[in-house]
Amino acid sequence: MGETVTLVLPAVLRGEAGGASQLAVGGSGTLRGVLDEVRDRWPRLERRLRDERGEIRRYINVYVDGEDCRHISGQDTPVAAGAEVRVIPSVAGG
Amino acid sequence: MTALIAIGTAKGLFLARSEDGRGSWQISTPHHQMTEVYSVAIDTRRATPRVLAGMIASHFGPSVATSDDLGETWQEPDPAPIAFPEGTEAAVERVWQLTPGPASQPDRVYAGTQPSALWSSDDGGMTYQLVQALWDHPHRPTWGAGFGGQAIHTILPHPTDPASILVAMSTGGVYRSSDGGASWAPSNTGIRVLFQPEEYPEYGQCVHKVARDPVHPERLYLQNHGGVYRSDDGGGTWQSIADGLPSDFGFAMVSHPRQPDVIYNFPLEADIKRFPVGRSCQVYRSQDAGKSWEALRTGLPGEGFYPTVLRDAMCVDNGDPAGVYFGTRSGEVYGSRDAGDTWSLVAAHLPAVLSVRAADF
Numbered sequence: 001m002g003e004t005v006t007l008v009l010p011a012v013l014r015g016e017a018g019g020a021s022q023l024a025v026g027g028s029g030t031l032r033g034v035l036d037e038v039r040d041r042w043p044r045l046e047r048r049l050r051d052e053r054g055e056i057r058r059y060i061n062v063y064v065d066g067e068d069c070r071h072i073s074g075q076d077t078p079v080a081a082g083a084e085v086r087v088i089p090s091v092a093g094g
Numbered sequence: 095m096t097a098l099i100a101i102g103t104a105k106g107l108f109l110a111r112s113e114d115g116r117g118s119w120q121i122s123t124p125h126h127q128m129t130e131v132y133s134v135a136i137d138t139r140r141a142t143p144r145v146l147a148g149m150i151a152s153h154f155g156p157s158v159a160t161s162d163d164l165g166e167t168w169q170e171p172d173p174a175p176i177a178f179p180e181g182t183e184a185a186v187e188r189v190w191q192l193t194p195g196p197a198s199q200p201d202r203v204y205a206g207t208q209p210s211a212l213w214s215s216d217d218g219g220m221t222y223q224l225v226q227a228l229w230d231h232p233h234r235p236t237w238g239a240g241f242g243g244q245a246i247h248t249i250l251p252h253p254t255d256p257a258s259i260l261v262a263m264s265t266g267g268v269y270r271s272s273d274g275g276a277s278w279a280p281s282n283t284g285i286r287v288l289f290q291p292e293e294y295p296e297y298g299q300c301v302h303k304v305a306r307d308p309v310h311p312e313r314l315y316l317q318n319h320g321g322v323y324r325s326d327d328g329g330g331t332w333q334s335i336a337d338g339l340p341s342d343f344g345f346a347m348v349s350h351p352r353q354p355d356v357i358y359n360f361p362l363e364a365d366i367k368r369f370p371v372g373r374s375c376q377v378y379r380s381q382d383a384g385k386s387w388e389a390l391r392t393g394l395p396g397e398g399f400y401p402t403v404l405r406d407a408m409c410v411d412n413g414d415p416a417g418v419y420f421g422t423r424s425g426e427v428y429g430s431r432d433a434g435d436t437w438s439l440v441a442a443h444l445p446a447v448l449s450v451r452a453a454d455f
Contacts (some may be wrong), residue, residue, distance in 0.1 A: 048154035051185035052177035059153040066334040
């Protein structure tokens with residue numbers, strides 16, 4: 001397990017993390033590693049973020065230190081110790 | 095006696111409850127709000143009825159939740175209750191159907207999903223396993239998708255033969271298993287296809303819904319994407335019963351809970367004119383297995399009625415006389431407590447109604 005990163009959750013997902021707005025996650029140097037740890041520790045939260053193939057859901061945006069991971073390397077985006085990983089649902093629906 | 099209607103909508107599940115013989119209804123606030131509830135079931139085989147809801151949140155994906163206290167609390171397992179096994183390279187997009195199994199298998203529940211896959215549960219519908227043989231069927235790569243997506247939306251377990259199961263999908267048509275799901279064969283003989291040059295293919299039909307006769311389980315009723323059919327041999331062959339209907343297009347097909355040969359349908363004008371026939375609200379009933387049909391409109395809105403009724407938005411309960419219910423895309427639910435003779439409004443101003451199931455207990 002790597003150094004601690006902070007996972008910041010939107011209000012709508014906090015119920016899946018015991019009400020926490022932030023989680024301290026070890027991760028393994030990439031965003032995939034961070035989300036894999038989320039899967040192991042908070043499986044209901046993780047499956048809201050990724051489907052069973054492990055792909056981030058279409059209307060979920062994940063920012064690593066303020067950058068949309070889709071504009072970097074997706075789940076291969078490096079996540080350094082002390083980084084902030086922020087989950088923000090995109091604008092969708094009606 | 096309590097009567098319950100589970101109303102799945104585009105923005106959550108509403109539960110309508112009656113304690114006065116289905117005369118008046120108390121409508122809940124939405125459960126699982128801001129999810130699309132395409133499938134609901136009320137499993138009355140249990141000592142306490144279990145409500146099951148298959149929902150999808152636009153951002154957060156699909157799930158199935160169950161309640162054993164009529165919606166006071168909900169159970170949803172931590173791992174995904176319904177998910178393709180590793181290596182399948184598919185993801186469940188939507189749960190289209192939840193169907194309790196036969197009485198002899200009190201913990202069996204089936205689910206149908208988009209993409210087209212059948213699932214079985216042996217814990218009363220809390221977690222599901224893929225029925226691999228249908229997923230591995232050589233036809234699957236050529237099953238198509240209708241406007242609503244590619245999905246198994248109809249599951250009919252045989253009431254007395256647990257090894258016999260029928261499913262229907264859009265598109266793909268009807269498939270049957272006689273060995274508990276270990277092998278599957280298409281079963282569409284006589285069902286016409288309107289959207290390709292070959293009119294009577296082995297499979298590929300866009301079947302909208304199938305219902306089973308309560309007394310003669312080998313008798314089935316089918317609403318096709320154009321065409322209304324009956325089978326008297328468990329789905330082996332199909333014959334048209336559309337002659338007495340004003341249109342052969344629609345989505346819903348429902349059979350009476352106890353009486354043989356009594357079925358309900360909500361015809362729409364045509365594929366390219368998806369308005370109720372006559373632009374008024376009319377349920378059609380046959381009491382002779384489709385030989386003749388009658389319009390039921392007492393208590394329903396007259397001309398100037400445009401919303402459609404989707405494939406799972408019509409149902410019957412197990413009351414006596416039977417209750418019949420349907421919901422509209424404009425968020426109304428109508429009910430009849432005399433098997434369709436007269437109707438009244440159960441709920442209005444809801445989000446678009448996607449699925450309706452009802453039970454007395």
